[in-house]
Amino acid sequence: KNEVEQSPQNLTAQEGEFITINCSYSVGISALHWLQQHPGGGIVSLFMLSSGKKKHGRLIATINIQEKHSSLHITASHPRDSAVYICAGTGNQFYFGTGTSLTVIP
Amino acid sequence: DAGITQSPRHKVTETGTPVTLRCHQTENHRYMYWYRQDPGHGLRLIHYSYGVKDTDKGEVSDGYSVSRSKTEDFLLTLESATSSQTSVYFCAIRGTGLAGTNEQFFGPGTRLTVL
Numbered sequence: 001k002n003e004v005e006q007s008p009q010n011l012t013a014q015e016g017e018f019i020t021i022n023c024s025y026s027v028g029i030s031a032l033h034w035l036q037q038h039p040g041g042g043i044v045s046l047f048m049l050s051s052g053k054k055k056h057g058r059l060i061a062t063i064n065i066q067e068k069h070s071s072l073h074i075t076a077s078h079p080r081d082s083a084v085y086i087c088a089g090t091g092n093q094f095y096f097g098t099g100t101s102l103t104v105i106p
Numbered sequence: 107d108a109g110i111t112q113s114p115r116h117k118v119t120e121t122g123t124p125v126t127l128r129c130h131q132t133e134n135h136r137y138m139y140w141y142r143q144d145p146g147h148g149l150r151l152i153h154y155s156y157g158v159k160d161t162d163k164g165e166v167s168d169g170y171s172v173s174r175s176k177t178e179d180f181l182l183t184l185e186s187a188t189s190s191q192t193s194v195y196f197c198a199i200r201g202t203g204l205a206g207t208n209e210q211f212f213g214p215g216t217r218l219t220v221l
Contacts, residue, residue: 002148033210043196043212086148094139094210098148 003027006087006097013104019074021100023087029095032063032070035086037099043086046072077104109133110213112197118219125184127216129197131177137200138180139210140164140172142193149196155180187220194218 004025013019023032034046047054047061049070054061058077063070074081082104087097109132119125129138140152141164151164153172161172169191171183184191197213 031209035212042214045209045211048209088149088210090210093151096149098146 002098003095004087004089004097006085006100008100009098010101011103013077013102015078015104015106017077017104019077019081019102019104021072021085021087021102023070023072023097025068025070025087025089025095027089027091027095029089029091031090032061033088033090033094034061034070034072035088037084037086039083041083046085074102079104079106110197110199110211112195112213112216114216115214116217118221119187120221121188122186125187125218125220127182127195127197127218129180129182129213131180131199133199133201133211134177135199135201136177138174139198139200140170140180140182141196141198142166142191143196143215144193152182152195184218187218189220192218192220 007022031048031050033048035043036046037043049061049063058075060073084099084101086099089095111130113128136157139154141149142152143149150166152166152170153161153164155161155174158174173181195216198210200210
């Protein structure tokens with residue numbers, strides 16, 4: 001069993017839709033990261049959070065420490081948001097989820 | 107841009123040949139990591155380094171060795187490449203973000219194909 005689980009694995013949305021990607025973890029972590037990877041591209045850090053909520057443009061990340069759960073929200077989705085989104089926890093090491101592949105259709 | 111480069115970016119090789127991938131950082135960070143990324147598995151840790159000449163194994167270290175003779179370079183060697191080592195390899199460094207929490211920065215990746 002993976003220490004970090006993401007859902008859904010794949011997600012297709014129409015442009016403009018509100019999108020939520022979920023992440024649950026079973027290990028103690030000091031911070032939760034959301035990463036973005038475009039097809040054939042490198043991995044970019046979107047957020048690092050240890051409590052509460054962070055917002056950057058149309059992206060919002062939240063974390064509930066007690067429930068060991070985090071969500072990544074994308075408002076007014078756009079085709080350029082199409083990418084794989086990876087949740088990762090920092091504990092004694094980095095624990096990675098397997099990613100959520102998002103496709104936003106124009 | 108966290109100042110991490112990987113070379114080569116793409117490589118095709120034959121089974122049984124040795125392969126070395128290089129990760130170079132300009133950030134002077136202590137921790138460096140090698141991951142492989144495969145469909146359905148996400149990122150898996152191969153080896154990591156916590157200083158010059160200090161390295162340790164990750165969860166998928168079999169068939170791989172590493173070396174770090176200076177802070178800026180972390181080399182990953184496949185002693186005798188096999189088709190199961192066809193993958194995308196990412197190097198990462200760990201830096202200190204705000205409030206002292208650790209953040210990882212990734213290199214651009216190396217796509218390795220073993221025929």
